Amino acid sequence: MLLGGAATAAVAITQTSFAKAVQIGIPEKAFGPDDPTKVPGAPPGELGTRSKFEKLLKSPSEISSRTPLQDLYGIITPADLHFERHHGGVPVIDPAKYELVIHGMVDKPTVFTLADLKRFPSVSRICFLECSGNYRGRGTNQKLSPQDICGLTSQSEWTGVLLSTLFREVGVQPKATWFLAEGSDAAVMTRSVPVSKGFDDAMIVYAQNGEPLRPEQGYPARLFLPGWEGNASVKWLRRLELADQPFMTREETSKYTEPIRNGKIRQFSFTIDARSVITYPTYPATIQKGWLEIRGLAWSGRGKVRQVEVSTDNGKTWHLAQLQGPVLDKAHTRFRYLWQWNGSETVIMSRVIDETDYLQPTLRELLTARGADTGGYHLNPITAWEVKPNGQVLFRPEV
Template sequence: VVLAQTANGKTFQAGVTRSELVYPEDPTKVPGVPPGTVGTRSPHVKLAKLPSETSSRTPLQDLFGTITPSDLHFERHHNGVPAIDPAQYELVIHGMVARPMTFTLADLKRFPSVSRICFLECSGNYRSQDDGKIAPQQICGLTSQSEWTGVKLSTLFREVGVDPKSTWFLAEGGDSAVMTRSILTSKGWEDAILAYAQNGEAVRPEQGYPVRLLLPGWEGNANVKWLRRLELSDQPYHTRQETSKYTEAIGDGKVRQFSFVMDARSIITYPAYPAKVEKGWIEIRGIAWSGRGKIARVEVSVDAGKTWQPAELQEPVLDKAHVAFRYLWQWNGQPTEIMSRAIDETGYSQPTLKELMAARGGNMGYHLNPITAWYLQSDGQVLFKAT
């Protein structure tokens, strides 16, 4: 029996283990299970996030297409997932506004709504490992994609009468970290969403139930979850998250702050560690995304970066969204390195780790989006290689 813990601290039996299952010798000869109320995975499908003390990573190498199942959306929180009673929930908007207001969840759902499919990525989303035995989930599993629905923040800005002189606002969560980030008011007018739904259903507790801030293309931490308060201001607050954390050294003693946008990135999710492949035809598959806009193209190299060929992009290619790419390749069985790079509509091209570090005075840190290489051994074992 697999026990899983809910975000509200209860355990339940998540499924049935293989040993409990009695497979009929011929399933066509026994009536199956009648229609039910809530479906479950096949017990053969073992999908799980990879938790640490502070985050949990999406199993990118086990997924297909671009939508992340909501229960596998990555988690990053700063003192756990709070249990919020939606009946008690209120969002307060105040500060540089004509009419300080409070909105219940039901209020928010009455406003004009909007849906969009986009990625959400933590800006601390890069790990490497010297022995190469590291899967996409470990390397960059802090990115996931959903169809989000909610009310545009601009709609609420109109409702409360935001002062045209406001340049920043504070977004505050109702979790036990009482998470705070300063956000540009212009982003609020542009495309920010107060999301109350994710992939058709209510936002999951781990993703900010009942309401989260969604800033398409911007680093995950700024997309404050369990949102309880917005204060309009004319300066940033320099909260701990945007000073001690989520800032990065870029050389010459400089530290970049308020680096919101996620740069273009891609990763080959197949073949990738821990996969082992055979020689012959291989469809190289992966996802690419950019916080700057649409992916313009993805290029694949099967010769360690010497030459690059265009990959096929799965339509529709959406703005600030994971897009699936594919490249058909015949492997001759000789050891080689394969890799992908994303180029977005602004012309930004995903760099190697060396290029990235060179541009930042040799520093690692947040916003690392390097090309990820996979080394194919002659026995077909695929291993990670830093670029």
């Protein structure tokens, strides 16, 4: 019998009219023969699965869920591991009923269906998307992984229509300088975005890594603003209103703004500054003496990564890391640095320089520039890891 024990494990093998076995579930025993060469494997399936031996999971809180950066390779985030942040839960939207209305200071207020959006010339682009509140490294806890510290960043190939194409279609009036983007989630979340970004590189995307957007990422269509804080890339997009001023919504006034020096509050701080983070070796990994490759991700909302430097002596000396191509504009870029660990205690860290010559700062430098009360938005500090003589790797909080 194919897949012995199938009757007792929760397996379902269906016979098609062509008498081919089709796997629609994987039986317990199919995973664990001592010698896989002596037992026929599982038949072809309708949907791929991850190996049972891999435990790739986001870490959810009440309002967000974090990408397991330390468990991933390359630069693309699997769609089901893309971070989540939403303000009223994930809505269920029937694509057949989906509509995007564009109105306000336009010549032709227009309603687009999803099918309409897909008929326009389509553009695909690999970009990171990061929440601006993506740093959880303040405090004394050393048992933090990259996922815990900055797991609110992910990268996808996004496909959709350029917003400039739609702006042209509806005839955006010259006096329009801002537009409101509104989602159809329970928060009916809104952000104001400069029209210039709409003409520059904004997209309305309906696909992610080759498949329709995941519900958590805004199915069936969302705004996507390359290099800008994730909150402004409004998901489940239902409406764009063109105007000659920002709308001063809650998310751009009482949230997503940061106190800076002299009692001021910085507003419309859209761009994500350059950042790098080592993803291996980091907590909870344990390493052994000898050669290993320090690996990580670097990115900038202002363009391409120019170089990444790695220190293995607590920041005393820095060495150029290899950039793994492709090095794309406003995209996670993989870096690697070969290191021979001699078994003694040390601290490793990375820093990025982007094409504007911005050098990733320390947390102390950020707090010196902005004041200690700046809060948690747009913190992109150098992140350091203690390597213990027993091979344990721990996060090293800075201040």
